[in-house]
Amino acid sequence: MDLSVVILAAGQGTRMKSPLPKVLHPIGGKPMLAHVINTAKALNPQQIIIIHGFEGDLVKQTFHDADLTWAEQPHRLGTGDAVAKALPHIPAHHRVLTLYGDVPLIAVDTLKRLLTATPTEDVGLLTALATDPTGLGRIIRNEKAKVVRIVEERDANDIEKQIHEVNTGIFVVTQSLLARWVPQLKNNNAKGEYYLTDIIQMAAQENISVATSVPSVVEEVLGVNDKSQQVTAERYYQRHVAENFLKDGVCISDPARFDLRGSLQAEPDVVIDVNVVLEGHVSIQKNSRIGPNCVLINCKIGENVSVLANSYLEDVVIGDNCSVGPFARLRPGTQLDQDVHIGNFVEVKNSNIGQGSKISHLSYIGDTVMGKAVNVGAGTITCNYDGANKHRTIIDDGVFIGSDTQLVAPIKIGKEATIAAGSTVVKDVPADKLTMTHQLQQRSIEEWQRPTKLATVTHSHASSLEKDVVPVEKVKSK
Numbered sequence: 348m349d350l351s352v353v354i355l356a357a358g359q360g361t362r363m364k365s366p367l368p369k370v371l372h373p374i375g376g377k378p379m380l381a382h383v384i385n386t387a388k389a390l391n392p393q394q395i396i397i398i399h400g401f402e403g404d405l406v407k408q409t410f411h412d413a414d415l416t417w418a419e420q421p422h423r424l425g426t427g428d429a430v431a432k433a434l435p436h437i438p439a440h441h442r443v444l445t446l447y448g449d450v451p452l453i454a455v456d457t458l459k460r461l462l463t464a465t466p467t468e469d470v471g472l473l474t475a476l477a478t479d480p481t482g483l484g485r486i487i488r489n490e491k492a493k494v495v496r497i498v499e500e501r502d503a504n505d506i507e508k509q510i511h512e513v514n515t516g517i518f519v520v521t522q523s524l525l526a527r528w529v530p531q532l533k534n535n536n537a538k539g540e541y542y543l544t545d546i547i548q549m550a551a552q553e554n555i556s557v558a559t560s561v562p563s564v565v566e567e568v569l570g571v572n573d574k575s576q577q578v579t580a581e582r583y584y585q586r587h588v589a590e591n592f593l594k595d596g597v598c599i600s601d602p603a604r605f606d607l608r609g610s611l612q613a614e615p616d617v618v619i620d621v622n623v624v625l626e627g628h629v630s631i632q633k634n635s636r637i638g639p640n641c642v643l644i645n646c647k648i649g650e651n652v653s654v655l656a657n658s659y660l661e662d663v664v665i666g667d668n669c670s671v672g673p674f675a676r677l678r679p680g681t682q683l684d685q686d687v688h689i690g691n692f693v694e695v696k697n698s699n700i701g702q703g704s705k706i707s708h709l710s711y712i713g714d715t716v717m718g719k720a721v722n723v724g725a726g727t728i729t730c731n732y733d734g735a736n737k738h739r740t741i742i743d744d745g746v747f748i749g750s751d752t753q754l755v756a757p758i759k760i761g762k763e764a765t766i767a768a769g770s771t772v773v774k775d776v777p778a779d780k781l782t783m784t785h786q787l788q789q790r791s792i793e794e795w796q797r798p799t800k801l802a803t804v805t806h807s808h809a810s811s812l813e814k815d816v817v818p819v820e821k822v823k824s825k
Contacts, residue, residue, distance in 0.1 A: 348467055350392040351441045353433045356380050357400025357420040357447030363571040368402045370448035371409060372577055375584050376608025376626055378409060379571060381452035389455040390444070390462070396436050397448075424577065425540030426516065427532040430525060437522045445518045445543065449571045452587075453517070457567055460559040462519055469556045471519035472547065474512050475565050484514035484544055486559075489565070494557040496548035500536035514544055515568040524555070526727060531757075558716070592619075600639075620656075638672065649685075684719075714756065717739040724750035724768060731756045743778065791821045 360369025374695045378398075387395050396416045399406045400423055407417055418432040430445065437443060437766035441802050444462070446453065458474070465471030472494060475487050485507050487496045497514045498507050522678035527559035528549045532541040550557055561722030562568050569576065582603075596615030599605050604621040611625050614633040619625075623637050627645035635652040638645065644661040648654070652665050655672030662679035671677065671689045680697030683689070687700050690707035698715040706712060708725040715729050729740045729749050742748075748759050760766070761778030770784040 348440060348442045350390060350444060350462075351433075351522070352390065352395045352444045352446060353398065353430060353435045353437075354380070354383050354387065354393045354395065354446045354448050355398050355426060355429045356383075356406060357403070357423055358400050358449065359401035359423075360449070363577075364574070366402075368406055368468050369571070372571070373608070374532060374571075374577070375588070379451035380410070380448040381408070383446050383448055383453065384410065386453055386455055386458070387444075387446060390458060393438075393441065394436070396433045398432055411447040411522055414762045425534065425538070426543035427529055427541030427545065430543055430672070431529050434522070434526060434529060437525075439522050439526070441522045441527055443518075443520055443522055445516065447516055447570065450568060451571065452567050452569060452584060454567050456565060457560070457562045457692070458517075460518070463801070464560045465519050465558040467558070468521065470547065470550045471558045471560065473517040473559055473562065473568070474513045474559050475515055475568050477513045477565065478511070480508075480511050480513045484516075485510040486512040486514060488512075493551070494547060494559060496549040497542075497544040499536065499538075499542065499544070499563070515562070516543070518543065518546075518569070521547065524550075543808060558609070595660065599790050632667075634811065641672075668793075678711060712740075714738065717742045717743065718744035718746070718762070720744060721746045721748070723748045724752065726751040727754070728752075729754045 356370040357767050358369055363369050363372060365372070371378045374382060384395060398418050398420050400420045414769045415461055416436050416724045417434060420429050420432045444458065461471050461473050466792055477483060482500050484497045485495055485503055487507065489495050489496055494515065497788065502819065505511050516594040529544045531547055531549065534540065534541050548556055554755040569580050571577050571580050575680045585605055586602050588607050589599045589605040591601055592613060597613045598618040599617070599772060601619045605619065606624045609625060609627045609629065612630040614631065616634050617631045619636060620639040622640045624642045630641050631637070631648040631649040632649055635648050637654045638656040641654055642659045646660050647664045647671065649665055649667040651668045652661065653670045655670070658672035660671070660677045663677045663681040665687040666687065667685045668685055669683050669687045672691065674691045676694045677689065678694065678696035682699045683697045684700060684702040686703045688705040688707060689695060692709045693706050694711045695706070696713040698712050700717045701718055701719040701721065704717055704721040706723040710723055710725065710727040712723070713729050713731065714731040716739065720820050721744070727750070730753055731737050731740065740754050741759040742755045743760060743762035745763040747768055749770065751769045752766050753771045755771065755773045758772060758775055760776045763779045764776045765781045766772060766776065767781060767783035770782065771786060772782065776782045
């Protein structure tokens with residue numbers, strides 16, 4: 348039978364203490380609902396129906412480019428009411444799989460097992476064994492171990508509350524059965540809601556079997572209802588992702604301190620040290636190393652690259668054999684050719700840096716095209732902004748720029764030019780020439796004496812010399 352997936356995503360999530368709809372809160376840098384949609388798509392269903400409610404327009408806008416069917420639940424009257432809103436969109440010959448926008452970690456393989464284990468005309472139910480089942484619906488089985496009903500926590504008696512097999516809310520059932528059962532649901536329970544779980548008792552009364560399956564790990568069915576549960580889900584997700592990379596030959600120094608908030612393509616022998624944050628889409632080729640406490644956002648990293656500690660890279664492309672950092676910032680539009688060295692406290696923005704060039708310390712390079720084998724001295728600044736517009740700096744191959752130089756754009760530095768330290772360059776510089784913008788007047792002071800260090804006493808001898816301590820003034824005069 349064809350498959351329709353219904354994802355319940357109408358809730359506000361008041362315990363999140365946020366105006367943002369619960370299903371839009373992130374796990375791994377993506378809304379929880381995005382994880383569920385991606386999982387559903389992996390099952391190749393004929394359609395995915397999203398039940399929206401609180402801030403529904405915002406939810407729809409977030410996924411405006413996805414191939415989804417939307418159904419509104421204006422009043423949150425329970426899971427049964429939510430599925431009732433989806434039924435008009437589901438053809439009679441479809442099976443229906445129900446998922447939840449706030450259960451983001453459910454795995455494709457787990458859902459495939461559930462679908463395979465459930466005969467076409469039966470009901471499938473994903474259950475789990477909870478160490479602490481408090482707050483969860485309990486699975487009630489008869490003397491033959493067949494599922495006969497589900498009882499919610501608020502409606503359970505003391506004996507039923509001792510049961511550890513719990514409902515995950517994930518069902519598979521034919522549209523025809525839902526069309527018959529959903530209109531019969533009652534809200535005579537402690538919450539006054541229409542529970543989809545009541546269809547299990549209806550199935551038992553009609554001698555329709557309920558097939559059960561369990562997730563590979565219980566964390567897959569963790570629901571996120573508050574910020575604490577969000578953090579728990581986040582850390583499981585990150586650990587799971589890190590373990591998969593380890594299996595593929597990527598070295599994650601500490602999976603507990605790994606944060607992927609987007610997507611990562613990493614080749615074998617890549618090393619990612621602790622507290623690295625990866626956002627957007629990041630690709631890292633073999634034998635490259637990302638040092639501790641770095642942030643990489645939408646970066647393409649070549650082979651044998653070293654990104655040293657505490658560096659921040661965003662929307663950049665880095666060629667093979669480059670070194671960046673520590674404490675470097677590469678801003679959007681930066682491209683480094685092969686063998687480039689970017690040192691500590693260097694900021695580069697919207698610039699192309701040619702092969703073998705070096706910007707080693709304390710410099711700002713913005714809106715620049717730099718050739719090969721350029722050496723930029725410490726404290727060099729491209730003055731690219733005039734208060735209204737940005738201007739380009741062009742530096743040809745082999746240029747040497749002395750420390751504490753200001754290049755006032757627009758400007759071009761000719762090939763193999765040398766610029767003296769401390770220069771402020773405001774017009775184009777010819778090739779193969781030494782250019783300076785100051786005349787040094789050097790003098791020497793003949794009576795000057797170099798300072799000397801004061802005499803010191805080591806701690807190990809201090810006690811024996813205490814009586815013979817000489818005042819510092821006398822030591823200086825000797």
